[in-house]
Amino acid sequence: MQRRMKIYILVCLIVYVNGQLRWESIDRGIGDAPSPRTRFGFGYDSIRDQIIVFGGNPGPLKDTWIFDVSSGEWRLVLVTASPEARFGMVSGISGDFFYIATGEGENKRHFNDIWRFDLRSEEWEKLPSQRRPDFYSPSEWATRNESMLAPEARFGSVGGIYFNSGDEFFVNMGFDNNKRYINTYSYNVKDLGWNFVNCKDCNDYNPSYPHARCLHAGTMIDRQEFVIFGGCLGGGGTGGPCPSGDSWKYSGKTQTWTLLPDCAAPRTFGAMAALPYTYNRRRVVLYGGMEHSDQIITTQTIPDDQIAVYDPDTNTWTLRRTLPLNTTVSVPNGRSMAGMATAKDGIYMFGGMNKNSNTPMNDLWILRGSVIEADESELLPCTTGFINFIAVHAYLMVIGWGFFLQWGGFIARYLKFKNPLWFYLHVTFQIFGLCCAIAGLVMGILSVPFDHLKFPHSIIGVVVMVLGILQPINALIRPNKQQPDETKSFRRRFWEFFHHFGGRLALVLALVNISLGVFLAVVAPLLWILWFAYLGFLILVYAIVECVRSLKGRSRSSQNGMFADKKKKYMMEGMDNNGSKQFIDVYL
Structure with missing residues (x-):
């Protein structure tokens, strides 16, 4: 009985291990x-x-290598x-054909060209931005083609071409020395021409599409469908995580x-690819x-x-644990x-930067498995x-x-009849x-890698903070308020x-800028729903109280609050130079 139980457990373990995604070392790069x-x-x-490898960093490099899987050998082409x-x-x-497009070269020069490597003849060919019409000679078109539709020169983009039968090569987002790009282009490899795909008039404050970024991960999952993850949104004329x-x-x-x-x-700098499809499951x-x-x-830490x-059919992510193919070799080093x-x-999977030693690598691995093994791999909790x-x-x-500055201003405008409570609440x-x-301003400066004042949220934020900091300074130099029988001075006005x-x-402006920041920070939809619900409540309260104030015959621009007559009478009775009433009267 015990022997049968051991055999059963062993069989279960074999099935469990075989049902996992497993890493196998193919070449150590020696x-x-x-x-x-x-x-x-x-x-x-x-x-x-x-397998084909071209270029890379450090360098930059321009060599082309091919790894023959059957022989297990690399060769320089x-x-x-x-x-x-x-x-x-x-x-x-x-x-x-193997295609490449865009990238960064020597002296931070960026490219918007596209090349293809013929896997039969093993030669490179530069493709035109647009196909040459018959009425142009090759020499005329060579000059004109440089100004035709093409992506802005950039690097750090994602995209590619569908690995089974794609005929459109996508380039999504990326950046150059000055700007994060939000748009997407595709190159038709049959018609030989670039097409603008998405986000001609997009901005970084609309939650219905991803914001400009670079250094993200991405891959094609169908002929005209791709997925992206993460990246760097801050700097380069925009803000974000x-x-x-x-x-x-x-x-x-x-x-x-x-x-x-x-x-x-x-x-940032993640890698992404699709597993082999099984029964139309992706x-x-x-x-x-x-x-x-x-x-x-x-x-x-990952x-x-x-x-x-990622399951494209249900639009869900899960975290999974992978295993080594055997006990003699572990999983690849984190990179x-x-x-x-x-x-x-x-x-x-090839190369990358070792996260422990911060050195580049050239080892080659395969993550063996398909959709079935992915779904059977050990499920891990999502990141928190x-x-x-x-x-x-x-x-x-x-x-x-x-909250505090908004309601402090509300108290000063509408609750002045509560002397002297309103004043102490307002100041507090x-x-x-x-x-x-001010603490938030410091955090905001630290959150942007560079180009702090090149997008609306940061510019409005600086204006708001300058106005806010000037308020207590202005209060310290306020002129005394006139007595009831005196005329208000120009300086006081x-x-x-x-x-x-x-x-x-x-x-x-602060309310406007917080609303912009909610979208710029790419927060969860629940949080921006809560913010706009609170904003609506705040506006509603202001509208109701202002209407009540107007109905009582008080002007919107009144400087003395909702009950000016009662307050004047109160301040004229029993006023002395040592009491709190005198202090409040001078402030007002």
Whole structure:
């Protein structure tokens, strides 16, 4: 009986292990092999069962390598012409061609060209931006073609071409020395021409599509469908998390983006590829990446054996544990900037930056398995505990400008009849709110990698903070209020105008800017729903109280509050130079 039980347990363990996604070491990169590198062009040729590597960093490099899977050997391809040395390009294979586009070369020069490598003749060919019409000679078209429609020169983009039978090569987002791009282009490899796909008039404050970014992960999941994850949204003329943890699916058929639920840890420089499809079921693997940056306060480190798996049919992410193929070799070292490509029986992964030693690698692995093994791999809990400076900045600004300073201003305008309580509440709310806002300003500065004042949210924020900080300074130099039988001085009128209307302008702009920041920070939909519900409540309260005030015959611009006559009578009776009434009267 015990023997049968042991056999049963052993069989269960074998089934369990075989049902997992498993890493197998293919080549250790010793001897005749590509040099260690990151951010290279990478693809798998299923027709000839070979792997292609082009360029990369450090360098930049411009060499072309082929790994023959059957023989297990690398060879350097000698070509008559090739693309300029580069890294951070978009690449992919379809049919008999390996394509690359964009990238960064020497001296931070960026490209918007597209090349293809013929896998039969093993030669490179530069493709035109648009196909030459018959009425143009080759020499005339060579000059004109340079100004034709094409993506802006960039690197750090994602996209590629569908690995089975794609005829459109996509380039999504990316950046250059000055700007994060939000648009998407596709190149028709049959018609030989670029097409503008998405986001001609997009901005970073609309929650219906992803914001401009670079260094994100992405892969094609159908002929006109791809998925992206994370990346860096801050700097380059925009703001946002860096790294980010949002993911999106783009459908070329409907020309729409779909926001996917969060699960995996935010990261930059991740790698992504689709598993071999099984019974029309699809799964995508997200592997590695850099989860830490100067913007991060706390996050979960990505374990070496962890991957994120995306189901395009249900639009859900899960975290899964992978296993080594055998006990003699462990899973690959944790890395970023690796290359991944879909194969017949799994996903090939090459190179990247070792996260422990911070050195480039050139080892080759395969993650064996399909959709079935992905679904049977050990399920892990989704990532929690991620906090960055943007989150702290947002909370402090909502507490400061969204609550205390707003209600402090409300008290000063509508509750002056509650002498002297209104004054002490007003001062307390304003001091605490301004302290939160100043702390939030510091967090906001730390959250942007560079180019702090090149997008609307930051510019409006600076204006709001200047107006806010001037308010207590202005209060310290306020002129004394006139006595009941005196005429208000020009200096007093000017001070009242600046203090009252400067404060109101700051409060209104603060509400506008918090609303922009809610979208810029890529917060969960529930949070921006809560914010706009609170904003609606605040506006409703202001509208009701202002209407009541107007019905009582008080002008909107009245400087003395809702009950000026009662307050004057109160201040004229029993006023002395030592009491709190005198102090309040001088302030008013």
